[in-house]
Amino acid sequence: MWFNQSGSLHVAYSNEEWIVLNELFAQFEKEGRPIRLLTPHQISAKYPLVKQHNLLGGLYSNDEMIVDPRIAVARVSDYLATVAGVQFLWNHTVQEVGVGYVKSGNKIIEADKIFICSGQEIETLFPETFSALPMVKCKLQMMRLHSPNNLPVGTSVCGGLSLLHYSSFKNAPSLKLLHKKVFSEMPEYIKYGIHVMISQHELGEITLGDSHEYGFTFDPFDDHYINKLIITYLHGFMQASDWVINATWNGVYPKMTDGSSWYFNQVLQDIYVLNGLGGAGMTLSFGVAEKLIVPIC
Numbered sequence: 001m002w003f004n005q006s007g008s009l010h011v012a013y014s015n016e017e018w019i020v021l022n023e024l025f026a027q028f029e030k031e032g033r034p035i036r037l038l039t040p041h042q043i044s045a046k047y048p049l050v051k052q053h054n055l056l057g058g059l060y061s062n063d064e065m066i067v068d069p070r071i072a073v074a075r076v077s078d079y080l081a082t083v084a085g086v087q088f089l090w091n092h093t094v095q096e097v098g099v100g101y102v103k104s105g106n107k108i109i110e111a112d113k114i115f116i117c118s119g120q121e122i123e124t125l126f127p128e129t130f131s132a133l134p135m136v137k138c139k140l141q142m143m144r145l146h147s148p149n150n151l152p153v154g155t156s157v158c159g160g161l162s163l164l165h166y167s168s169f170k171n172a173p174s175l176k177l178l179h180k181k182v183f184s185e186m187p188e189y190i191k192y193g194i195h196v197m198i199s200q201h202e203l204g205e206i207t208l209g210d211s212h213e214y215g216f217t218f219d220p221f222d223d224h225y226i227n228k229l230i231i232t233y234l235h236g237f238m239q240a241s242d243w244v245i246n247a248t249w250n251g252v253y254p255k256m257t258d259g260s261s262w263y264f265n266q267v268l269q270d271i272y273v274l275n276g277l278g279g280a281g282m283t284l285s286f287g288v289a290e291k292l293i294v295p296i297c
């Protein structure tokens with residue numbers, strides 16, 4: 001499967017963002033993370049598509065890699081089927097789960113252990129368990145763009161709003177000041193939970209996200225106004241004037257509201273529910289499976 005061990009770059013265009021990046025650098029360096037602060041000159045030399053105007057610097061992390069999720073989702077299941085002998089029963093909706101069995105249509109499948117990982121479809125299996133949880137759904141809007149010149153971006157790039165979004169940044173003492181600034185200057189971005197980041201896959205297309213709206217029912221449409229806010233912010237840090245939108249879409253995931261990173265519990269004998277990984281489920285899933293499921297099996 002194609003991947004790019006490209007790391008990631010957070011860029012700063014205001015003093016508040018730059019101070020937060022410096023605080024995070026001090027914190028993550030102590031933890032032994034492979035990170036570096038870059039000057040505007042170093043950024044322009046390596047990532048010429050990052051805008052130089054008002055750029056104060058960036059925080060580069062070597063840890064991250066890019067995959068194309070549309071390909072990865074299919075390849076991971078092919079891999080598990082081939083290498084680990086996992087049997088996938090596609091197109092089987094599970095209507096009922098009881099101790100020792102799973103029922104889909106007329107088919108009853110016996111099982112020693114059952115793990116229910118139903119994503120956002122929390123209304124069908126064990127709905128009372130879910131309705132009692134501190135959990136909400138989140139709708140995200142995203143876009144795919146292409147650049148006619150097909151120039152390489154070189155890394156995943158995040159603008160300053162991402163510093164407000166991810167809880168791994170929450171210990172930066174000056175984050176409050178940055179939040180205050182964004183809230184007073186760009187309240188619409190806070191309202192729609194927008195932070196802006198891009199990654200480029202092997203064919204040169206750029207994935208751009210995203211917004212975050214919380215609730216239990218959402219209209220199915222992509223709100224053009226929200227996408228325009230995302231695009232406007234993108235132009236603040238990337239040379240993207242010739243980038244063209246190829247696709248827009250939205251997706252929904254369930255997220256815990258009490259600060260926990262997931263919900264995992266035995267709901268009946270040998271029946272477990274694992275859900276609520278929020279916006280980090282693609283990244284966390286392999287580690288979570290190893291940590292929670294391997295010891296039980």
Ligand SMILES: Cc1cc2nc3c(=O)[nH]c(=O)nc-3n(C[C@H](O)[C@H](O)[C@H](O)COP(=O)(O)OP(=O)(O)OC[C@H]3O[C@@H](n4cnc5c(N)ncnc54)[C@H](O)[C@@H]3O)c2cc1C
Binds near residue numbers: 094253277
């Ligand atoms: C737009 C968007 C962008 C995201 N970006 C990122 C990102 O950049 N990085 C990251 O780490 N994470 C990201 N995520 C989050 C990540 O996709 C989720 O955390 C992850 O998919 C959760 O995995 P899951 O297996 O719990 O649920 P899901 O991936 O939702 O899978 C649940 C599956 O169970 C099926 N199902 C439900 N009920 C039944 C039933 N009764 N019978 C049979 N099948 C059933 C569903 O159809 C679905 O296929 C993003 C999510 C969205 C929506």
